[in-house]
Amino acid sequence: MLKNILKIALRSFWKTKSISIINVLGLSLGIALCLIITLFVRNELSYDKHFTNSDRIYRVASDIVFGGNAYKMTFAPAPMAEALMEEIPEVEAAVHFRNQGSFLIKRYDDNIKETNIIFAGKKFLEVFDIPLVQGSKRGALDEPNTMLISQTMADKFFKGENAVGQSLILDNASDYKITGVYEDIPDNTHFNFQVLLSAEGLDEAKSPLWLGNNFQTYMLVNPGTDQKELEQKITAMTQKHLIPVLKQVLGEDFTLEQFIASGNKVEYFLQPLLDIHLHSDLMGEFKANFSSTYIYMFVAIAVFILLIACINFMNLATAKSSNRAKEVGVRKSMGSGRGELIFQFMAETFLMSFISFVLAIFIASLLLPFFNDLAGRNLILPIGEIGFYVGLMLGAVSVGLIAGIYPSLFLSGFKPAKVLKGDVSNGMKSSAVRSSLVVFQFSISIILIFCTIVLFSQMNFIQNKNLGFNKDQVIMVHDLYALGSQKQTFKQEVLGSSLIEKGTLSGFLPVSGTNRSDNPWWVMGRDIQDQENMVSIQNWKVDFDYVNTLGMKVVQGRDFSLDFPSDSSAVIINESALRNFNFEGDPIGQKISTFSGDNVSGLNTENLDAKTVIGVVENFHFESLKENIGAVLMYIDPNPTGIASFRFKAQDVQEVLQLLENKWKELAPGQPFTYEFLDERFTYMYASETRIGKVFAAFTGFAIFIACMGLFALTAFTAEQRRKEIGIRKALGASVSSLVLLLSKEFTKLVLIAFVIAAPLAWWAMSKWLEDYQYRIQLGWGTFLFAISVVMLIAWSVMGVQSLRAASTNPVDSLKGE
Structure with missing residues (x-):
């Protein structure tokens, strides 16, 4: 029996070679795209699972509202980690990290710049149980000036040697002894550093101050610990330590109730390690995380593509039903039951499904490198995993059932008496199935096109929005500290070139990855024990040319100037700071104060730092456009460090680079x-969204292509069903153009119905996505009109080809059977 089924299936395939090839290729492409998305989603869901006890590791994050500003950050106070271990029994171990940017590292002579470096507390290996390939975990980071390095770093500096016990020099100044080499951390982690420096040698790591928030803190908890109960204990612990400090600052009559009633709060909450990659977008993330929203979007695309491919399979199977109608009639006349015919057609479908899955693996292997390039991932087909093949088998069976059940019922339902006389008009012609399928396909197509347009429109809006500063034609030279005392010399010699317009020295720039510092300030003379007078504000150290170089607009007062020696104790604020300070009268000339010192012992109200406001600049974006613009003040740094930024003229960029490199090598040889x-740095802030947009556009294109194959099949089906009608109309004088219009009119109506269904769904989906951005485009009908215009153009093109072919058929061929 199986032999006969296989023979009939092969004969059927061979008889309609073109349709069979289209069927298999369309299904294979849909399965391949679904397979790639599945690999991508699996990878995103696997983040940080490789850490031992990953389900018991939490990060402490902060939710702070103070002084008119609100922050949700990954940061916590320096003493938090130690207090967690000492005061909360459920905490087995806790570790804090301090990221201070890049370092220059060398073994002997030549420095290498390394960015994946972080200071880590001594309990690191107890919280993150990473295997060591050299050295011992015991006391690995207990001593100052010790370090752990990855296997990659060990191979870079100590190829073929035992790195333990040897040293590396950081920033030409500090020797760090290597106490262990750990296995490279996989890419699918939010925490991926190549060098861990002992935080025991970091002064601020020993600070007892609970007002500062500069450290990322992680902890390993006991099995069975309840997260909510643990958060309550942490809240009680932080209040115990924080309230005395706030009383010292705000007065002994300070109460937590008054603090909260004033709209302020300092709260800490826990983030499970396994949730960070998909559910966290806080200030201070180690790297840009992904979003669970995008996971849902990609899963939806995968489902839609697979359904569209299966619908195409059904349409193509039924579109040429007349080719097998007589076969069904003869077999039924000879005694075959409907169940036997269903089994025959389902077997053929399963065979095509298995063939499609084999081809899909090949297609996926070809498309995967392009997807990796678009998405910034390094996915591979898991051909060595048994589960991969089990999944393929289950997928082939599932797709076979979805794609084959309707054609099997449809074809096996023909009446012998009718089909043997040539009547195959039952089924889809009079039913709503065909209309439902085309509406579904083009609803999805319209939604995908609309979402893609909105994604790119938002990214274009971000790139072209007035940011409050000019980001174009500015080059940033990093590691200014490597110049030592030659920083100003470097700046002046570079400015001496006709290629350079302006320059500034500052590590504080309005793009992510540069310096940030936040302190409370208040208008001098106001009662600092009144919480409403305190303003939490970014404090940026700049030089005299900063505002001018970055093209910021001074809206009140003036810029810094070397002609005014008093500017060494002056500040320029932005409009958000102006609003939060709520000055009485003209702000220019008024003084503002903060605690003196670097957040170590600066709580003495007798030890204050006062500065005079000399200017107000227009608000400028210094964080993602997902955030509101916060308050910023800028003051002169007598010894600037960090980055040298130069605005260059619109000439050959290579000349500018050569100039800067030559000057650098003169003043900092060997660095x-x-x-x-x-x-480019600004664009990097939105790299994740940009990649998602490109990937989304690619899959949208594939989905529309597959949908067009389905439309081609439906048009062929309609032409097949109306073959004799077309012949009669043409014999009576109907023109080809009128027949094309006749065949296309019905599908045009269905596309319009699809638009009515898709529009509210697409509008809702993208409105929710845009809610993440404080600054965003406005959705308008123009986007919908463009989406439906694209779909209509594609649909008419596909329908036109098939309709023209049907309308051009000689009526003699259509009517000769009558």
Whole structure:
């Protein structure tokens, strides 16, 4: 029996070679795209699972509202980690991290710039149980000036040697002894550092101050610990330590109730390690995380593509039903039951499904490198995993059932008496199935096109929005500290070139990855024990040319100037700071104060730092456009460090780079020259969204292509069903154009119905997505009109080809059977 089924299936395939090839290729492409998305989603869901006890590791994050500003951050106070271990029994171990950017590292002579470096507390290996390939875990980071390095770093500096016990020099100044080499951390982690420096040698790591928030803190808890109960204990612990400090600052009559009633709060909450990659977008993330929203979007695309491919399979199977109608009639006349015919057609479908899955693996292997390039991932087909093949088998069976059940019922339902006389008009012609399928396909197509347009429109809006500063034609030269006392010399010699317009020295720039510092300030003379007078504000150290170089607009007062020696104790604030300070009268000339010192012992109200406001600049974006613009003040740094930024003229960029590199090598021989363009750094802030947009557009294109194959099949089906009608109309004088219009009119109506269904769904989906951005585009009908215009153009093109072919058929061929 199986032999006969296989023979009939092969004969059927061979008889309609073109349709069979289209059927298999369409299904294979849909399965391949679904397979790639499945690999991508699996990878995103696997983040941080490789850590031992990952389900018991939490990060402490902060939710702070103070002084008119609100922050949700990954940061906690320096003493938090130690207090967690000492005061909360459920905490087995806790570790804090301090990221201070890049370092220059060398073994002997030549420095190499390394960015994946972080200071870590001594309990690191107890919280993150990473295997060591060299050295011992015991006391690995207990001593100052010790370090752990990855296997990659060990191979870079100590190829073929035992790195333990040897040293590396950081920033030409500090020797760090290597106490262990750990296995490379996989890419699918939010925490991926190549070098861990002992935080025991970091002064601020020993600070007892609970007002500062500069450290990322992680902890390993006992099995069975309840997260909510643990958060309550942490809240009680932080209040115990924080309230005395706030009383010292705000007065002994301070109460937590008054603090909260004033709209302020300092709260800490827990983030499970396994949730960070998909559910966290806080200030201070180690790297840009993904979003669970995008996971849902990609899963939806995978389901839609697979359904569209299966619908195409059904349409193509039924579109040429007349080719097998007589076969069904003869077999039924000879005694075959409907169940036997259903089994025959389902067997053929399963065979095509298995063939499609084999081809899909090949297609996926071809498309995967392009997807990796678009998505910034390194996915591979898991051909060595048994589960991969089990999944393929289950998938082939599932797709076979979905794609084959309707054609099997449809074809096996023909009446012998009718089909043997040539009547195959039953089924889809009079039913709503065909209309439902085309509406479904083009509803999805319209939604995908609309979402893609909105994604790219938002990214274009971000790139072209007035940011409050000019990001174009500015080059950033990093590691200014490598110049030592030659920083100003470097700046002046570079400015001496006709290629350079302006320059500034500052590590504080309005793009992510640069310095940030936040302190409370107040208008001098106001009662600092009144919480409403305190303003939490970013404190940026700049030089005299900062505002001018970055193209910021002074809206009140003036810029810093060397002609005014008093500007060394002056500040320029932005409009958000102006609003939060709520000055009485003209702000220019008024003084503001903060605690003196670097957040160590600066709580003495007799030890204050006062500065005079000399200017107000227009608000500028210094964080993602997902955030509101916060308050910023800028003051002169007598010894600037960090980054040298130069605005260059619109000439040959290579000349500018050559100039900067030559000057660098003259003043800092042996130090690596690293640079970056400000606009590229700004774009990097939205790299994740940009990649998602490109990937989304690619899958949208594939989905529309597959949908067009289905439309081609439906048009062929309609032409097949109306073959004799077309012949009669043409014999009576109907023109080809009128027949094309006749065949296309019905599908045009269905596309319009699809638009009515898709529009509210697409509007709702993208409105929810845009809610993440404080600054965003406005959705308008123009986007919908463009989406449906694209769909209509594609649909008419596909329908036109098939309709023209049907309308051009000689009526003699259509009517000769009558």
